[in-house]
Amino acid sequence: MMQESGTETKSNGSAIQNGSGGSNHLLECGGLREGRSNGETPAVDIGAADLAHAQQQQQQALQVARQLLLQQQQQQQVSGLKSPKRNDKQPALQVPVSVAMMTPQVITPQQMQQILQQQVLSPQQLQVLLQQQQALMLQQQQLQEFYKKQQEQLQLQLLQQQHAGKQPKEQQQVATQQLAFQQQLLQMQQLQQQHLLSLQRQGLLTIQPGQPALPLQPLAQGMIPTELQQLWKEVTSAHTAEETTGNNHSSLDLTTTCVSSSAPSKTSLIMNPHASTNGQLSVHTPKRESLSHEEHPHSHPLYGHGVCKWPGCEAVCEDFQSFLKHLNSEHALDDRSTAQCRVQMQVVQQLELQLAKDKERLQAMMTHLHVKSTEPKAAPQPLNLVSSVTLSKSASEASPQSLPHTPTTPTAPLTPVTQGPSVITTTSMHTVGPIRRRYSDKYNVPISSADIAQNQEFYKNAEVRPPFTYASLIRQAILESPEKQLTLNEIYNWFTRMFAYFRRNAATWKGAIRTNLSLHKCFIRVEDEFGSFWTVDDEEFKRGRHIQRGRPRKYCPDENFDELVAHNPSLIKNMQSSHAYCTPLNAALQASMAENSIPLYTTASMGNPTLGNLASAIREELNGAMEHTNSNESDSSPGRSPMQAVHPVHVKEEPLDPEEAEGPLSLVTTANHSPDFDHDRDYEDEPVNEDME
DNA sequence: AGCCGCCTAAACATTT
DNA sequence: TAAATGTTTAGGCGGC
Known part of the structure; x- marks a missing residue:
């Protein structure tokens, strides 16, 4: 940490820093300006131009979509006005589809731009987002069209009815259908809100927990308690936005909107009517049944040490009774709690996923090391292997307060992501905070591909220093290559490709790479005719x-x-x-x-x-x-x-x-x-x- | 406190 | 000639 900041301070004065000073295109320096003399194709070299291009595309697409929507709505309004006779008995049915109601769910270009400017999204992510957004808008359009037709039909029927004075049943049917559509629309809105919320989160987190369509992988690798807390706060602050949906009984159907069914371990949210508190939501997972607090009347999963453990709450409650009171008043069944539960579901899901992965990894490790494990499935005992002590210590130090601080650089548009703790898995062996607890310190334990791959997405997008030594990374780069050999430039490119952190201060880390290549015996320079x-x-x-x-x-x-x-x-x-x-x-x-x-x-x-x-x-x-x-x-x-x-x-x-x-x-x-x-x-x-x- | 490993900067040499 | 590449050293820092 200290070293980190010191280093940053030092490098601030470097020419490289100045070269990109004042610009918010953090990617433009680093290896990207490197000539690719070897002609290899850089996989994901993200330049400012790329970003600008993606941004432009996004905006264009959004504008087109918005125009379409607007046109439709205008048409609808016109058709509504044109209706021969508006039935005053049905005004509510006309209301839901309005520009005012629908557009807020769509990400505005400004919002998108904001997101883009934060530069936390890779082009791939942008593409996914764009597609999602477009898909949502398409859905929305379809629904609206359908709704419009229904409305026309209804009006027609009403007209007929007025003339004929009969067919009340059919009318009822259509009205029911209309109501159903209203609900559908509300759900759509919810979905979109969620989408928007996710995007907002992305601005802070890069990864989006509530995003059903986006791959969950990054999140699965990426959540740490601090981030989760942050997430909770966001959800809390988004409360007002969610409230605007109003009477959404349907919104309580959490399972419809949030959980990606592709996740291996499904969680289901259960409204627990038997909970000791009314309306309390509890997350149940198949594997981890929370403590039954009926058995332990004063032990409640949401209460401990005199503090409400509701995520993001931490309200002090002197006794259990006041806690219950607090729980009932502050965490009643409302949209906010619902949203928070959604997030918690995601969290649990990710953790389970992570746990499963790490268990698997542990098993493989033990198998590899021929360690007899009496309880292979049990929680990992602190094997006398690589320094669990060290790791736990560093983990404990990985508090948000000791984050790697790089804000001294004017070039870094520091999103909260970059300031986030540098390690995102809770169980990886190399849990490292900002401290440079290097993975291969002393032990020279090679990084497995999985180690890096596990957090690959995170490091690709978050400007966080990877907790690996240069030597380990260089080795990894070389071993990942098909021929197990790389030119220096290719090594550079691997670094910039795999780690957002190495997209700036090129002179520094490139020099370090060269130094390491020379210094370490394990790196062998080979020469051929090329x-x-x-x-x-x-x-x-x-x-x-x-x-x-x-x-x-x-x-x-x-x-x-x-x-x-x-x-x-x-x-x-x-x-x-x-x-x-x-x-x-x-x-x-x-x-x-x-x-x-x-x-x-x-x-x-x-x-x-x-x-x-x-x-x-x-x-x-x-x-x-x-x-x-x-x-x-x-x-x-x-x-x-x-x-x-x-x-x-x-x-x-x-x-x-x-x-x-x-x-x-x-x-x-x-x-x-x-x-x-x-x-x-x-x-x-x-x-x-x-x-x- | 001292040692050690790692990182960074810098100087310098060589190659492209 | 400039930039890239490669080598070596010094010093700082954190962990042990």
Whole structure:
């Protein structure tokens, strides 16, 4: 946190920051201006132009839709006026369909613009929203048309009746139909209100709990208590809006409007008539029956520690009686409570979903680790695995007060989303608040794809720093690629694509990426005729070692270099970068490592024979070759030839592990081309065996 | 308090 | 020549 803010402050002065200063297009900096020299297609590079375009489309569509609606309504009014004889007995039937009533449900362009300006929606989300909006309007139109026809029919009948003075039954029927339609319209309105509400929420949350049509996935990943509280407050504040619907008995039919039936664990809202309080709504789920408070008269799920636990309420109630009173008065069966219940249903649903996922994950983890679990289904015991203590601590610190604060940047149109807690799952292993509790700290636990994917949508849209180290992310980027290899630029693009956070301060994080690539042993630079790319050695990643400090600069001219290049023209880059340190591992050292069962340079754990693994294999092979050469010479061609035979690539020299070579057993036989060398050895106090875990 | 890992900035070298 | 890429170091910060 402290570091975070400090960092931000620092980077505020950077040129990059200034470059996008004053603009609300937060996406325009970062990797987006990068030339894509590699010609890869950026998947979701969202630029200002894209946003503007989407915005324009939205507005156009909305305007067209509104015009259509308006026209219809005008027509209707005209037709109404044109009705030969208006029956005064039916005025109520004319009222519901009015511009005043319908239009507020449709998102105005201004609202949309507002949403867009907050820039919390990805183009995909925008598209979904647009489609939803259009679908809703279409529905609305259809209903209106139908209603209009019905009305005409009714009027016709009334006319006939006036002339004939009969058929009261039919009239009654039609009137009933009309009433039914009124209800339908009300439901439509509700739906639209909900839609609007969701959009409003999106302005704050990016993700929309009450949105039936939108994919629930983002929400499923994204809710944390703080956000939920916020959500409650919104719902509360939206109360007035909902109240305008007035006599909506139908609005209490919660299940019709809110719950996506696609969700695996269905929840149903039950009006609990047996609750100790009148009209109290309680959320029942199939799995978690709330405590029966009939059995515990003074224990109520909504009451605890003298406080009303109704979401968003927290009213202090001295005793249970006053709580009941409060409950009855403040949380009676009304629209607000209903809406809140809807939200709560969503919450429960998401949590269940999340729980199921995490249970599954835990099971897989345990299976993988061969941990005997007596109760695989039970709540996860704090396994003595990765630091549950740490996690719980960080989780506890992930309070809204300690949010990552980035508002110092003028470029950041900070929506509440960006200020929201950075971690959105409650159960993920790496629950991290703003604190940079890095996932792979110490343990170098690789991020699984699921870890990132789980919150993928969130991080894509919320400018929240992901709780992963650069190394972990780079590794993830590389491993996600089909070939398990990426150019630097592709790595950049992955970052910008996957994390909204990395769409600004490009200089900073790009530099960090480069630094990490160079610094971590696990990242292997490979070069072919098309350029260079990076692969990852997963085993090395888990070991988490860095290239040792004090390593001499790789760019040191050397007299042997020309000769080397002569033999291996394609090695130019790598040779010149570090040939001086391609110290052969002597047999003793290797034996030592073998004794320690060090899986040095074994193939990466990802399974697929990829180039990354190939690189590792090559190195392995190279090590074997070194074993035989017993060379004191610098790493010249003999070691390299096999590599080239295997693949027209070569890896950076670092793989030869100067670290080991410089350990106590090290027989650093290379000529010291660098004056820093002895200096390096002075620094290098890392004995091999210690290094070997 | 000291160590360690991570992040950031910066300087510098090399390549494109 | 500028920008991108790559390497290395220093210093700050938080966690342990």
